[in-house]
Amino acid sequence: MLDVRRMQVLRAVVTTGSVTAAAGRLGYTPSAISQQVAALEKEAGTALLERVGRGVRPTAAGLLLTEHAAAISRQVNEAETALADLREGRTGRLSVRYFATVGAPLVAPALAGLRRDHPGVQVDLKLIDPDDPLPEVEEGRADVALVVRPHGPPGGGVRLEHLLDDPYRAVLPKGHPLAARRNLDLSELADERWVGSERPGPCLDAVLDACAAAGFSPQFVVDSEDYATAQGFVAAGLGIALIPLIGLRTQHPGVIVRKVRRPEPVRAIHAAVRESAPARPALRVLLEALKDAAAR
Structure with missing residues (x-):
């Protein structure tokens, strides 16, 4: 087997023209x-x-090995450059899972900033509603997933990076007796008919926990599991709803939105990453981009 280091010595002799040089x-x-x-x-x-x-x-054989030594040197230099780019976060590939309502306000600006500042980082983006993305992170099939914090700490060696708190708002039909108020105590909605806007999971848990703290359990008359549809049901007078602020980026013309307090329901949005994953600059860059987008 040919020794690569000796081939580079031969190359130096051939290119300089003498052993002494x-x-x-x-x-x-x-x-x-x-x-x-x-x-x-x-x-x-x-x-x-x-x-x-x-x-x-060089003989013909010496010239042949010199050319191969030069090719090897170029490949090593390219590998060192590629490694430096990967180490500094200029390149890399990431798998990201997200749920629908954070797509436009959070994921889109984060990826736009990432593409602008780190165009060599490739992102595999996948919508996971209604599936739970945490198993994909736990098993290494996804590098990061945007989630609403579940009850208790996540299992499987997953770490949660807080991005933002998304408060819920009361959505009332126009003409509702409470629509004239700027702020509502959550307990004032106890006797209302409710339109469900969340599927079972951490988001619905945030609503139910807040209602329990206010001393009641909401009476749902219709379930939509979709914020736009829920607003349509509210506008039609079927009931009231609690919808997170991000879900109200597009407001139905037939509803009134009011703040809720005592307590204010909030869903905490996090980026879930695997604790045991190797330190990856591209992942750190993406998390920073998500936090910047959340801050804006």
């Missing part, structure tokens, strides 16, 4: 250079250099 370039003695070339000739089974006056020139 190659020794000066590489910081070796001429004797050491000659020994390396002799060892490489033994590995190759043929002569690699021939003397010409005071210098040397």
